[in-house]
Amino acid sequence: MFCKVVFDVPLDRDFDYAVPAELESRVKVGVRITAPFGPMLTTGLVTEVSPTTSLAQNILIKEIVTVLDDKPVFGSDLFSLAGFMKKTWGGPIGQILFSLVPPQAFFKVNLPEPLAPMHFSSADLTFTAEQEKIFEKLFSYLNDGYHRVLLSGPAKSGKTEIILRLVEKVLSGYGQALLTLPDVIAAQNFALSLEKRFGKEYVFCWHSRMLISQKKKFFSRISNGLPCLVVSARSGGLLPFKNLRLSVMLEEENDNYKQEENKPYFHLRDLLSYRAMQHEALFIACSDTPSLEILYSVQNQETEQVSLSKTFSNSLSTFQWKVTPKKGEKSSLLSDFLLAQLKENLEAKQASLIILNRRGYSNAYYCLNCGTYAKCQGCGAILAREKTAGGEDYLICKKCGKKYSLDQTCPQCQNKIFKSRGGGTQKIVTELAKHFPEMRILRLDSDTLKNKDGQGHQVRRMLDTAQADVVVGTRQAIEAALSHRVSLAAIADADLELDSPDFRASEKFAQLLFKLKNLLKVRQNGRLIIQSSSADVYPFEALSTGYEDCAAEEMLARESFVYPPFVKMVKVLVKSKDKSLLQAETARIMSVAAPFALETLGPVYTGKKTDIIKKQYLLFKTDLQKCNFLVNELDRLKASKKTEFKITVDPYDFY
Ligand SMILES: [Zn+2]
Ligand SMILES: [Zn+2]
Numbered sequence: 001m002f003c004k005v006v007f008d009v010p011l012d013r014d015f016d017y018a019v020p021a022e023l024e025s026r027v028k029v030g031v032r033i034t035a036p037f038g039p040m041l042t043t044g045l046v047t048e049v050s051p052t053t054s055l056a057q058n059i060l061i062k063e064i065v066t067v068l069d070d071k072p073v074f075g076s077d078l079f080s081l082a083g084f085m086k087k088t089w090g091g092p093i094g095q096i097l098f099s100l101v102p103p104q105a106f107f108k109v110n111l112p113e114p115l116a117p118m119h120f121s122s123a124d125l126t127f128t129a130e131q132e133k134i135f136e137k138l139f140s141y142l143n144d145g146y147h148r149v150l151l152s153g154p155a156k157s158g159k160t161e162i163i164l165r166l167v168e169k170v171l172s173g174y175g176q177a178l179l180t181l182p183d184v185i186a187a188q189n190f191a192l193s194l195e196k197r198f199g200k201e202y203v204f205c206w207h208s209r210m211l212i213s214q215k216k217k218f219f220s221r222i223s224n225g226l227p228c229l230v231v232s233a234r235s236g237g238l239l240p241f242k243n244l245r246l247s248v249m250l251e252e253e254n255d256n257y258k259q260e261e262n263k264p265y266f267h268l269r270d271l272l273s274y275r276a277m278q279h280e281a282l283f284i285a286c287s288d289t290p291s292l293e294i295l296y297s298v299q300n301q302e303t304e305q306v307s308l309s310k311t312f313s314n315s316l317s318t319f320q321w322k323v324t325p326k327k328g329e330k331s332s333l334l335s336d337f338l339l340a341q342l343k344e345n346l347e348a349k350q351a352s353l354i355i356l357n358r359r360g361y362s363n364a365y366y367c368l369n370c371g372t373y374a375k376c377q378g379c380g381a382i383l384a385r386e387k388t389a390g391g392e393d394y395l396i397c398k399k400c401g402k403k404y405s406l407d408q409t410c411p412q413c414q415n416k417i418f419k420s421r422g423g424g425t426q427k428i429v430t431e432l433a434k435h436f437p438e439m440r441i442l443r444l445d446s447d448t449l450k451n452k453d454g455q456g457h458q459v460r461r462m463l464d465t466a467q468a469d470v471v472v473g474t475r476q477a478i479e480a481a482l483s484h485r486v487s488l489a490a491i492a493d494a495d496l497e498l499d500s501p502d503f504r505a506s507e508k509f510a511q512l513l514f515k516l517k518n519l520l521k522v523r524q525n526g527r528l529i530i531q532s533s534s535a536d537v538y539p540f541e542a543l544s545t546g547y548e549d550c551a552a553e554e555m556l557a558r559e560s561f562v563y564p565p566f567v568k569m570v571k572v573l574v575k576s577k578d579k580s581l582l583q584a585e586t587a588r589i590m591s592v593a594a595p596f597a598l599e600t601l602g603p604v605y606t607g608k609k610t611d612i613i614k615k616q617y618l619l620f621k622t623d624l625q626k627c628n629f630l631v632n633e634l635d636r637l638k639a640s641k642k643t644e645f646k647i648t649v650d651p652y653d654f655y
Contacts, residue, residue: 005044006094030072153308175245182254191231252285296565367410399501444473494532568627596630
């Protein structure tokens, strides 16, 4: 007897092994085994068993050594899930499969334990007629085959309570439910609050640092299909559920749901939809400000949208927002108006938040007179100044790769004198310290955020306990605005938010504004200040009208410029120390991908010119079907010597 085995390695193939006679009865598809692989014994997974092998007779076939599981830990559902992930986002099949059942969790597949009847303490909240109607509708979808729903509505409109009552129904029907949040700390806090309601024995917060003993208990429960509620960040989507009835994404629009740094690559929205389809379950994406991707699927009738209209909380009429011009002059990022507001807050012992998106802008080129940035005539993205080692000095569009000379005329004021600007959050901190020596300032951006999950919460605690007055940070710093002491938020440079090379910039900016508005409108003296070179941009207007209008306008723009969700996008990042190898490899990838691409953008250089490893990326626009072929083709391509490349489907990170 022979079998095919995959390992948790970055090789996209299986390996043939012979099965010794004494192990034949135990080797089945889906069990883990150990076998000699490279210099040592390695845990692998059996993907195929057959009486014969297609390998030539003269090849020596190694034998597997031990069988680790009595029963398959991988069912057919996980194999098809892995196949879907590979087709959609690419990656080596062994690594994808092992991400679905961690090799270190030695759990047993047991017989289910006897079930006790369940009683839950419901929240004492009474639903409004609108909430009741939506709950009844979603409840009718449970155990009614696959449904994919977008539950939208303003903050505090009862979305979460509707979800929790559905969870209650799932648990009392002995089913499994999954609730996902954008980050682990938020998931842990949420899980703790749910233990009271659903009982400690049913609520699990899944994260990688879970103790081994907990992991064992947890995995047995999940893989045996016993009732449970799992609360987690995106990795919860990979767990081996056996009886998933309901899966929910809270804050669906959050970028953290895309896993593109580590393997396996996936977007939780598509992953959970697929799994709900497999389990004939209900999938709900929940959001105050839904992503364009899910709104597009609503348009295409792949998702049903149900909306709540009323909020529980009364917003205070004192909330104000204002767009103020930026200073053109180089030394200051903060306008006099903003400085006055910050002073007012400092004196009133209230906290403030300043957000500056600076990723990819270490060298933006701006008009010295009015602060307007030089932009690409093709696509409108802010240009970056680039100096090469060969002495070339030019401007480049990081979105489409077009080059421009340094001779620019300001479209706003016709001035011809430009300057390149560095300066990000650190510059604001320096500026604040100069104006307000007594101010206690915290900085929160990708440089200071070593542990991405913990710091936002820590900063929030410091604000709550009045140990800080101002937080300056990138978009991630929005966490700080959750503190009740924050009554003023400012966007330091809206131009950078709106005209970034990222095609999702306007959408993300609108979501940021709405989130800030929602938080500030319930605070005494809540104010939002936006520093911008132009006041008539649609995300601003939508602050008065509503997110839907803004999303509709953005949808039109995406369609006319042919960007996702209307097309698929595949990014290939190529790396090498040697510039000519880098160019050759890029050209090779381009020629392989060209037949599947509607359009190719780039190559666009990234990183600093002093970097030893040179990097550039290509962006391919393609349709859904061709995208799968393209991914497959690129997946099979081996990197040339001394070069590396990485494929990202539907990229969120462009820098
Ligand atoms: Zn100007
Ligand atoms: Zn461009």
